[in-house]
Amino acid sequence: MNLDIELASLILSAFLFAVGTAGVLVRRNAIIVFMCVELMLNAVNLSLIVFSRSLGLEAQVLVFFVMAVAAAEAAVGLAIIIAIFRHYEGVDVDRFNLLRW
Amino acid sequence: MMEAFFFLLFATMAAGGAIMMIASRNPVSSLMYLVLAFFALSGVFVMLDAHFLAAVQVIVYAGAIMVLFLFVIMLLNLGHREDIDMRGHLARLVALVAGSGLFAAVAALVFRGEQATLAGEESRLAVEAMIRSRGAVGALAEPLFTSYLVPFELTALLLLVAIVGAVVLARRRAP
Numbered sequence: 403m404n405l406d407i408e409l410a411s412l413i414l415s416a417f418l419f420a421v422g423t424a425g426v427l428v429r430r431n432a433i434i435v436f437m438c439v440e441l442m443l444n445a446v447n448l449s450l451i452v453f454s455r456s457l458g459l460e461a462q463v464l465v466f467f468v469m470a471v472a473a474a475e476a477a478v479g480l481a482i483i484i485a486i487f488r489h490y491e492g493v494d495v496d497r498f499n500l501l502r503w
Numbered sequence: 504m505m506e507a508f509f510f511l512l513f514a515t516m517a518a519g520g521a522i523m524m525i526a527s528r529n530p531v532s533s534l535m536y537l538v539l540a541f542f543a544l545s546g547v548f549v550m551l552d553a554h555f556l557a558a559v560q561v562i563v564y565a566g567a568i569m570v571l572f573l574f575v576i577m578l579l580n581l582g583h584r585e586d587i588d589m590r591g592h593l594a595r596l597v598a599l600v601a602g603s604g605l606f607a608a609v610a611a612l613v614f615r616g617e618q619a620t621l622a623g624e625e626s627r628l629a630v631e632a633m634i635r636s637r638g639a640v641g642a643l644a645e646p647l648f649t650s651y652l653v654p655f656e657l658t659a660l661l662l663l664v665a666i667v668g669a670v671v672l673a674r675r676r677a678p
Contacts, residue, residue, distance in 0.1 A: 405507040407550060409613065414514045414547070416609035418521050418540075424602030425525035428595055430588040433530060433576060437537050440568065441521055444544055444560075451553045456627045462643050463651050465556055469563055470658045474665035476568045480575045481672035487579050488675075494588065 411452045418445035432483050432493040436476075443472050510550055516543035530581045534572055541565040554639040 418441055425438035447465045454461030486500070487493055520540030527533045541564045548557035589595065633642045647655055 407510050412613045416606050420602040420606035421521040424598040427598035451551050459642055463647050474661050477665045477669040481669035484673045
């Protein structure tokens with residue numbers, strides 16, 4: 403059996419991104435929606451690493467920055483979820499209407 | 504042969520973990536499936552010669568960020584919710600169609616662009632020579648600390664701002 407790992411990794415990356423999208427659309431718990439966004443970020447990281455093998459190692463530097471930004475985003479996003487939980491007593495995204503007037 | 508076996512193992516674990524994440528009722532088990540998917544992804548990173556990023560994936564993602572999520576789930580006491588927070592049938596259908604449509608579109612793009620993107624033979628040889636001479640970590644460190652030094656330092660500033668912002672946002676308002 404001759405498996406092209408780079409091609410298969412790109413397919414895996416597309417699959418994980420699609421699963422993350424479906425999860426954002428189908429779940430109502432804000433934390434799980436957020437976890438799906440993290441999964442999509444990871445799928446993009448995977449395809450960047452595949453590209454780094456043929457197009458140069460700068461892509462791995464980009465993955466490094468994506469990870470740092472994801473860590474910052476997770477901290478701020480979870481703080482926002484905690485603040486919203488205090489206000490609404492729940493994390494159901496359908497009940498958030500702070501920006502509606 | 505061995506490589507293909509381990510790749511398929513890790514890929515199946517990652518894909519299965521992702522699907523179980525969006526399908527499981529309990530937020531904590533959802534999170535554990537996501538940790539499984541991240542561990543499997545770091546295995547895939549190792550097979551793609553990105554050893555440093557595989558280690559960072561385990562330490563930062565599966566370790567730090569997921570523990571942060573777990574703390575928040577437990578802090579908000581969501582761990583033993585058994586009522587499912589899925590949307591109704593229409594939204595599930597929309598999600599299924601959107602997800603599989605997106606997957607099909609990107610996969611078609613991958614197959615069509617395969618010759619164009621993956622064929623750069625001389626740059627591929629250059630990358631391989633770089634990894635062979637410096638090791639996987641040194642090959643990443645060289646561009647990171649030369650051409651990308653300023654963005655690297657700005658990352659530190661970004662993390663500082665994120666810490667301060669998280670504390671300010673999550674702080675209880677004084678009465």
